[in-house]
Amino acid sequence: xxxxxxxxxxxxxxxxxxxxxxxxxxxxxxxxxxxxxxxxxxxxxxxxxxxxxxxxxxxxxxxxxxxxxxxxxxxxxxxxxxxxxxxxxxxxxxxxxxxxxxxxxxxxxxxxxxxxxxxxxxxxxxxxxxxxxxxxxxxxxxxxxxxxxxxxxxxxxxxxxxxxxxxxxxxxxxxxxxxxxxxxxxxxxxxxxxxxxxxxxxxxxxxxxxxxxxxxxxxxxxxxxxxxxxxxxxxxxxxxxxxxxxxxxx
Amino acid sequence: xxxxxxxxxxxxxxxxxxxxxxxxxxxxxxxxxxxxxxxxxxxxxxxxxxxxxxxxxxxxxxxxxxxxxxxxxxxxxxxxxxxxxxxxxxxxxxxxxxxxxxxxxxxxxxxxxxxxxxxxxxxxxxxxxxxxxxxxxxxxxxxxxxxxxxxxxxxxxxxxxxxxxxxxxxxxxxxxxxxxxxxxxxxxxxxxxxxxxxxxxxxxxxxxxxxxxxxxxxxxxxx
Numbered sequence: 039x040x041x042x043x044x045x046x047x048x049x050x051x052x053x054x055x056x057x058x059x060x061x062x063x064x065x066x067x068x069x070x071x072x073x074x075x076x077x078x079x080x081x082x083x084x085x086x087x088x089x090x091x092x093x094x095x096x097x098x099x100x101x102x103x104x105x106x107x108x109x110x111x112x113x114x115x116x117x118x119x120x121x122x123x124x125x126x127x128x129x130x131x132x133x134x135x136x137x138x139x140x141x142x143x144x145x146x147x148x149x150x151x152x153x154x155x156x157x158x159x160x161x162x163x164x165x166x167x168x169x170x171x172x173x174x175x176x177x178x179x180x181x182x183x184x185x186x187x188x189x190x191x192x193x194x195x196x197x198x199x200x201x202x203x204x205x206x207x208x209x210x211x212x213x214x215x216x217x218x219x220x221x222x223x224x225x226x227x228x229x230x231x232x233x234x235x236x237x238x239x240x241x242x243x244x245x246x247x248x249x250x251x252x253x254x255x256x257x258x259x260x261x262x263x264x265x266x267x268x269x270x271x272x273x274x275x276x277x278x279x280x281x282x283x284x285x286x287x288x
Numbered sequence: 289x290x291x292x293x294x295x296x297x298x299x300x301x302x303x304x305x306x307x308x309x310x311x312x313x314x315x316x317x318x319x320x321x322x323x324x325x326x327x328x329x330x331x332x333x334x335x336x337x338x339x340x341x342x343x344x345x346x347x348x349x350x351x352x353x354x355x356x357x358x359x360x361x362x363x364x365x366x367x368x369x370x371x372x373x374x375x376x377x378x379x380x381x382x383x384x385x386x387x388x389x390x391x392x393x394x395x396x397x398x399x400x401x402x403x404x405x406x407x408x409x410x411x412x413x414x415x416x417x418x419x420x421x422x423x424x425x426x427x428x429x430x431x432x433x434x435x436x437x438x439x440x441x442x443x444x445x446x447x448x449x450x451x452x453x454x455x456x457x458x459x460x461x462x463x464x465x466x467x468x469x470x471x472x473x474x475x476x477x478x479x480x481x482x483x484x485x486x487x488x489x490x491x492x493x494x495x496x497x498x499x500x501x502x503x504x505x506x507x508x509x510x511x
Contacts, residue, residue: 090416116418123416130413134432134507143427144417175507195417 040066040089040199040231044098047084058084060255061098066248068198071225071232073246073263075239075278081255082235086203089233090124091115102199120148123192123230125202129184131176137163137187138172144194162190166220182213189220199231200224206241218245239278243267251275289478296479299466304486306380307462310452313380314387315445321392325351326399327425337411337421347396354393359451362390363458383460387451391444398440402433435506442498446491453487463487 047059059081066072076082087093088100091107100107102118110118131140141162145155163169166186176184185205192200202221206214222245225232234246242249242263249267250260253274259266270276293300325347331337332344357365363386367377370385406429414428430437453464463483471480503509 092412092415116420119416119418124413126409126413128407128409130407130409132410132428132432133407134434134505136507143414147414147417147419147423147427175510177508178510191417 039068039101039103040233041101041104042066042085042089042098043101045085045088045095045100046097047081047088047093048096057255059088059095062252062255062257063098064250064257064260066199066231066233068231069225069229070248071222071234071246073242073249074233074235074252075237075242075249076252076258076274077278078237080252082237082252083203085252086124086201086233086235090122090201091119120144120195121197122199122201123195123197125185125188125192125200125205127204127207129176129188131184131187131191133176135175136172137168137174137176137179140176140187141190141194144191148195158194159190162193165193165224166190180213181208182210182217185209185213185217186220189217189224193224193228193230197230199233202232202234204236205234206236206238214241215244221245239280251278292476292478293482296466296470299470300463300482300486303461303463303466303483306460307449307452307464307487307490310380310383310387310455310460310462311445311448313384314391314448314452315441317384317388318391318395318444318448319441321388322395323399325392325396327403327429329396329400330403330429331421331425335408337415337424351393351396354389355397357390359386359390360454360457362386363455378459380460380462383452383455383458383462387448387455390451391448394447395440395444398443399437402436402440403429405436406432435502435508438498438502438505442494442502445494445498449487449490449494 042065043063045059045062046057049056049058062085074082074085084093088095094108102121107118132143135143138159141159142155145158150158159172160169163172166189168183168186168190171179171183176187179187205221206217209217218241221232221234224230234241236242246263248261249263251258251266251272251274253272258272258274266275267279270279270281329344329347329351332340332347334341366386366389370382371377373385374382376382410432411424411428414424419428452460452462453467456462456465457468463486467480467483470476471483
């Protein structure tokens with residue numbers, strides 16, 4: 039379980055202070071497909087960077103099974119990172135390495151033996167439907183295929199949580215549906231918790247059983263997707279849903 | 289003309305050998321110094337995996353000072369140091385010392401630039417996968433920038449051909465030395481032209497070989 043407690047992140051720059059997140063609290067249960075939705079600039083990406091331990095919270099805590107992520111150092115930090123797979127918006131694949139080497143990369147970092155590594159990679163590529171592309175290089179793949187490689191790579195260390203940043207924003211509608219289908223399947227087959235950061239309401243509606251709406255650095259509302267979407271309490275949710283009563287947004 | 293060249297065959301071959309020896313030796317040693325320095329320049333920079341701005345600025349200054357001293361002056365100024373390291377101040381082996389000192393800062397900048405081409409997102413992704421800093425340097429930074437590093441290597445080798453010709457003027461031998469001794473002091477222009485031709489061929493060969501290798505191994509070119 040992931041508990042986010044009063045998470046605040048302030049960036050200091052020459053232009054002054056920017057509060058990217060203010061007192062955000064909610065929890066993600068094991069096995070959820072959890073959507074975090076908001077407009078661009080709402081703070082979603084900062085939230086993902088805090089969850090993936092790329093940024094330290096200014097105040098507040100993120101607990102993974104009761105352990106404060108910010109308190110981890112050294113080996114424990116590396117171990118915690120292996121329990122969370124991250125799929126980045128830009129995929130961030132190693133361009134000089136083949137699909138096989140990319141998926142094997144986290145295993146190599148973890149010191150997994152070669153034979154075991156190879157078997158796991160085959161299994162993962164099978165899982166994401168890219169077994170025939172094992173020896174291709176990222177430059178030879180389409181956006182949807184790269185996304186699948188990124189997903190397979192993130193799953194390599196058997197993480198309990200898969201964090202996905204805008205997994206479909208660069209994909210066409212058909213590929214989007216396939217990638218979402220894959221995420222749902224992974225959640226059901228592997229029991230992995232999936233957190234999807236998105237600005238697209240359709241993505242949340244399609245696969246997320248729960249949702250948190252982030253607006254202007256704050257938590258607007260959250261809960262079961264069907265309930266939130268049936269009775270949106272905040273004006274930002276109404277706006278995202280495109281229903282009457284949503285406030286005008288610049 | 290051909291007769292003069294043929295009569296100097298031995299001298300020219302020896303000169304070519306000395307040039308190749310100096311260029312190869314100094315390229316290897318300038319990378320032994322410059323590659324770690326370039327990695328350090330990159331990783332200690334702002335947002336780097338070992339961010340340390342005072343160290344980064346100090347290294348930057350050292351590199352800039354090293355690069356701003358004209359090479360011909362560096363050779364002279366380094367004579368006592370050269371004697372200390374190589375045991376002598378004259379000859380191709382001795383020339384490698386100033387060549388390395390002159391080229392290492394240049395190599396450091398080239399390496400830094402190659403590393404800057406690596407997508408920072410890939411470095412973050414590796415961090416998220418639990419990579420240690422050493423793993424990031426070896427497997428992500430150097431691995432992803434390898435084609436660019438090889439292109440930098442050819443620039444270094446070619447620059448060192450030019451530097452080695454200068455080193456020739458202070459008794460290092462090599463093609464530059466022949467060009468000056470025969471072509472300039474003895475007015476044998478054809479010898480000078482011939483050594484220039486050899487140098488041009490050498491540069492083209494290096495450029496071609498390294499460029500070809502870099503393109504060949506660059507997986508971004510696959511389609």
